[in-house]
Amino acid sequence: MLEASQLECVRGDRRLFAGVSFRLEGGELLNLQGKNGAGKTSLLRMLVGLAQPVAGEITWRGEPIRKLAEDYRAELCYMGHHNAIKEELTPLENLLASARLAGEPLSEEQALEALYAVGLAGREDLQAKYLSQGQKRRVALARLIHERRALWVLDEPFVALDVAAVDMVAGLIGAHLQRGGLAVMTTHQAVTIPAGNLREYRLGA
Numbered sequence: 001m002l003e004a005s006q007l008e009c010v011r012g013d014r015r016l017f018a019g020v021s022f023r024l025e026g027g028e029l030l031n032l033q034g035k036n037g038a039g040k041t042s043l044l045r046m047l048v049g050l051a052q053p054v055a056g057e058i059t060w061r062g063e064p065i066r067k068l069a070e071d072y073r074a075e076l077c078y079m080g081h082h083n084a085i086k087e088e089l090t091p092l093e094n095l096l097a098s099a100r101l102a103g104e105p106l107s108e109e110q111a112l113e114a115l116y117a118v119g120l121a122g123r124e125d126l127q128a129k130y131l132s133q134g135q136k137r138r139v140a141l142a143r144l145i146h147e148r149r150a151l152w153v154l155d156e157p158f159v160a161l162d163v164a165a166v167d168m169v170a171g172l173i174g175a176h177l178q179r180g181g182l183a184v185m186t187t188h189q190a191v192t193i194p195a196g197n198l199r200e201y202r203l204g205a
């Protein structure tokens, strides 16, 4: 369903990788591995269409993603390194605003339910700038509670999370795979995803 063939990436004057190929079906998770600077974030940005490979192609349901454009983005949930939350807004406002931007229906009740599920009860109306790093990360990850898009691309989703939150997010990813979703993620942590077909791809072995 998601296929990368012979991808090559150049940043500045360095070739980070070449010949990267894999295929991912519904219910599968690809865990992208590699040392710092190997090009994991660069590859994820290619997979979501934010960067172009100098060679190779990425297809979704058999069509090149550069042709699908909006149709591809509508099936995609990308969570980058940064939390992408607005410091002046509360967790509740952040969640409602990001759903609106993504064109997804999310009621206030659902948003509150998601914030409670990620352990932010009592913090829903506090400006995000007053939250700890881990709490900010939880606000960003609360999006995943009601996220039903087919492909999740997650860059270091477990950074700054405590053990309970890591388990919770691993559970959300597992449930997504069980529903037939696909996921590509990168993490430096050893995390057990409780379901799905797990695969690993190592950059710069």
Ligand SMILES: Nc1ncnc2c1ncn2[C@@H]1O[C@H](COP(=O)(O)OP(=O)(O)OP(=O)(O)O)[C@@H](O)[C@H]1O
Residues within 6 Å of the ligand: 011, 012, 013, 016, 034, 035, 036, 037, 038, 039, 040, 041, 042, 043
């Ligand atoms: N705009 C740019 N111009 C030049 N080099 C860049 C640019 N962006 C990234 N790089 C370089 O590309 C390399 C790969 O970066 P990338 O963020 O993809 O690595 P990574 O595998 O995700 O690393 P980490 O595990 O540290 O997050 C790094 O050496 C980085 O300095």
